[in-house]
Amino acid sequence: MMAGVITLENVTRRYGGFTAVDRVSFTAQPGRVTGFLGPNGAGKSTSMRIMVGLTSADEGRALIGGHRFADIPNPSRHVGVLLDASAQHAGRTGREVLRISADTMGVGRQRVEEMLTLVGLDGDEAKRRVRNYSLGMRQRLGIANALLGDPSVLILDEPVNGLDPAGIHWMRGLLRSFAQGGGTVLLSSHLLHEVEMIADDMILIGRGRIVAQGTKAELLQTQGTYVKPFEAGALDRPLAAAGITFLPSGDGGVRAEADPVDVGRAAAGAGVVLVELRPAEGAGLEEMFLQLTAADAREPVTNQPPRPVGPQGAPR
């Protein structure tokens, strides 16, 4: 199998005077799940379409395992693609969709049955027409289709869209084991917490430009302290007196720009009782993402203070 590093080098795509993808460069490595995160319209789908040769780049290039997608013979055997789960042939049954793909790829029909089982489409569901599938079922079928050729690279646009929490959990397990087997996974999402739950590496895109990238651990690095006094507002004076800047987090707590020990000292010095004191994990990334989202929002977004991120993607 082809070694599957995905590499984008200065990829740019314009539509008229509008630059949808602006000098985008990154790599997605084998053995890792890479999340491609950005608000609606940020340029994720366009970038992914360029990777698989469905849209051309005006400048730069996208390579998979060192090759342009268009130059890979029988590409479905190397790169599994899910771009638009709703685009699958609506009048055919799930099984038929996979059989047609299998025939095109030159893959045995036994593999179709294996993939149906793998993605949890049971006998009855496989017989149903795709137009009658729920979004979650379409996503499962799309994943089955992407995996059919036993690829070493997966490129998935919003694969978690429409999945329920159990489905998201299942998808995470599937993609993780694919990566553990040496595969490369690139998946896009417009939801930070989805990506946080699934990805090892993260690439953040806004308005066509990469604004941050790194391992999840790097990007979620501790920034400041979340602290909640027993009485709301009780810390405002002590923190200000200690020269610590802070923002209210909307739940009676604040996010302070200092280490927990310094915040704790300020509270103790003023005799303020605390109910919570901990590193404000990932608040930096969340803020960056909220700013991006707000900047691109169609409707004005209220200038709400950032909220701290819960432990490892837990709902807040």
Ligand SMILES: Nc1ncnc2c1ncn2[C@@H]1O[C@H](COP(=O)(O)OP(=O)(O)OP(=O)(O)O)[C@@H](O)[C@H]1O
């Ligand atoms: N064929 C096209 N013609 C004109 N503009 C386009 C075309 N395709 C994409 N765009 C524009 O390029 C920008 C990026 O779109 P893209 O679909 O790549 O964003 P995205 O990050 O995938 O968003 P979403 O999360 O909503 O899917 C958008 O402003 C979009 O309107």
